Amino acid sequence: MNNPLISIIMPVYNTEQYLRQAIESVLAETYQHFEFLIYDDCSTDASSTIIKEYAQKDKRIKIFNGEKKAEKVVWIYKFLVDNSSGSYFIPTDSDDICLPQRLEILVNEAIKHPEASLIFGKTVMINQDNTQILGYLGSRVDPYRLFQSNYVPDGASLISKQHYDMCGGYNENIEWAEDYELRLRLLELALFIYIDKDVYLYRQHLTNYTAQKREPKKEVLFKTRIVTKSLETAEKFTRKKISDLIKHNKKINYSEYISLEYSAAYYRKYKKNIFKAYRLIRAMVYNEQNIINILKDSVLPVFLQVFYYLGGRKKVDKILNRMNSMVNKSEFVDKTVITGEMLRNGLIELGIRKDQKIIVHSSLSSFGYVLGGAKTVIGVLKDLIGENGLIMMPCFTYYTEHNNKKEEKYFDLDSPCSKDMGIIPEEFRKDPDVYRNFHPFTSFAFWGKNAQELAIKYHIAESLSDKSPLGEVLNEGYILMLGSDFSTVSIIHTAEYIAGVPYTGYSSEFNYIENGQRKTTTLRRTGHSEEFRKIADHLDHYPSIKIGNAICCLIKADYLVNTAVKILKNNPAYFLCDNMSCRTCQDRRSFLKIEDPA
Structure with a gap:
């Protein structure tokens, strides 16, 4: 069916x-x-x-x-x-x-x-x-x-x-x-x-519908009956004694502790004790003052409290400490929830429109919690841009660099993005309607108008120059940063080419598989881009908005690149860091014949 x-x-x-x-x-x-x-x-x-x-x-x-x-x-x-x-x-x-x-x-x-x-x-x-x-x-x-x-x-x-x-x-x-x-x-x-x-x-x-009908006193008794009655089924499926399972289990759910630890663990050997426990539960539940004291802060469930009285004090204390630790670490509280509708409204306010060409740099975790995850973000972007627009995302594979070691990594079109690229590009490249250009190091994924043709066009193109896929947005496209900053913006490397800085010749060998054959080719090595953040000081106002916890920005690609070109022509070392232990920037300075700052 x-x-x-x-x-x-x-x-x-x-x-x-x-x-x-x-x-x-x-x-x-x-x-x-x-x-x-x-x-x-x-x-x-x-x-x-x-x-x-x-x-x-x-x-x-x-x-x-x-x-x-x-x-x-x-x-x-x-x-x-x-x-x-x-x-x-x-x-x-x-x-x-x-x-x-x-x-x-x-x-x-x-x-x-x-x-x-x-x-x-x-x-x-x-x-x-x-x-x-x-x-x-x-x-x-x-x-x-x-x-x-x-x-x-x-x-x-x-x-x-x-x-x-x-x-x-x-x-x-x-x-x-x-x-x-x-x-x-x-x-x-x-x-x-x-x-x-x-x-x-x-x-x-x-x-809640069930909350309106809820009577905690009776509900405790029903749950105890249900679990106790079903113990033989548990043993049937696990083929182990319940008591043995509990002894080795380290993920006890505190709210059901008594139904397992007391009733279940001793089901076969101590049936009388089960009924004794049930009578104690019943006595506690139907004592109004007890039930009020237990439930007044909605933290200690009846099962846990009863087990405490039945001799499980140390185990209960351990569970409560674990609960307090979870709350103190805020593992499950105060997380911002982002829906697709919230994301859509925010991006429209930011300036995303039909038929635009955009390169997306993103950090999914920066939003808080996006319902539906990366697929929600991708779906919203597709819907807003439309099939006559173009969405591009970098899918770089740093791990394919040739290193003369036994376990060399080789690029093909199914190779996952490097982890620091983020979840969204990885999910994007796996979309059946998305096409990826073949490049052992700096590949891009395309969706929208002429996506397949673009993927073919940029087969092992220059890394990040104006003759790379970045050239598609250089004149009339936009850079969209979703919770990321300028250190992730690849098109600033394009400005290095246009400005003619000498260190664009800095290169490495990268591995790939094509037609079943393992090959190696020499490509430009981008190196670190942490100092790209400094370009923000040179930019006038550009649209930004906060969606959840993420700062999202939209900036015209040509404006960003032209600004970077002016900076680099005046100071080719502007985006190189001052950290003397940074081998990448030291190597680039050697191209410029500039000594590292003392």
Whole structure:
């Protein structure tokens, strides 16, 4: 089945604030062969009107209206799946955001692995207004770890309808963690497949559908029952004793500690103790003062607190120290989140327009966190520039320099960029619509008008001169810096050629493979460009804008090069550093017959 129908199921209750964005994110999926089932659980706000509005525009949307408010959300999920027609279904919340390639990524993997019961990607947890990342859900498949915590996120999980039916579907007797309980039964039929790509944004706020129905006291008991009941399944898949697994496991999820460390580890030998633990949990949970004290700061979960009282004080202290360390290092807090729309708006304000010719120098990490990563940046640039424009990115391969060592590296068109080029150029060169010129050292990737012809034209051209690919933007193009500075701008090397500085003759040998033969050729060696930053002092105002944490600049290529040429004609050593230990600049000074400064 190469194009399976997917059923997207969405319960809705009073989410008018986020509903439009949620629905539009579904309709914007790149994989379009789906049906969209929405259940309105007697909303009292404008949610019903919004749903009807979209249903009139898109016939794939099917609306179901509840006669009275459902007591359990699991009933809605079961109802929607029972009324679906797809080979797979995917639960989607009405206040979350689907990334455009969610279905495409998951379905492609499902086609490759029809035996899988569930395929899931990574979920990014965001705050209410989508300005911060709060954490991540999703990790490599480990059957045992599923008994620690539910690391398989709902909106990022594509579930096989066949396997769903085989395991009995949603259990209508479950009030909480219905998705978790279903996962454990699906796991008995077939292992899951994980794809390490962001596919879904989970919005955390006080009016979440599940948060409105949540009763922490009862939920603790349900989760304890679910995990304890499923222990034999864990042993079946791991073929090891749970107690042995826990002893050697170093990635315990603190929020499920008691369900594993106490209940699971001693399941076979100490069944009586399990029930004793359960009674203690029950006693604690139903003591109002205890539950208030435990949950008031939303840090210590009930499982952890109970385990503390049952004798696991040292282990709990260790976990808390680890948590505090993570918070102190700010590993998961205060990260700026950049969406494609934010990036697009920022670049338009900066001056990016249709049909421009641009060379892009970039640092993805400088933005903060870009949803969708490098592909989002590339997609936005393509959309803004259009096919009649031209996007170029440097894809240099410093590691192909000939060094007379046993492990020589050889360039071909599939060679990855050197790591310091960044993630965006590497992702760009792998795009099927992008063409790369053959150059053992300073190759460029092209997208847009005449991209293929340009790649052919500049076969082993001069390194970075006006006769290299840089010449394509010299007269009417732009340099776009995304979070990078002038030290990364290759076209300043072109100014060295035009100014006629003697050290353009500085060269090295580079290795490449062509027609199956290994060869070596002599090419100009660029050397360091750290001092290119000094050119900023000679430039008048040019557009710049902050997108996330990244300073982004757009500057006309001819203006930048002409400025550099004037500087170099006056002082050919201007861009050479004053560091006497810098061999590269010392060698260049020898061409100029200038001694290193004392």
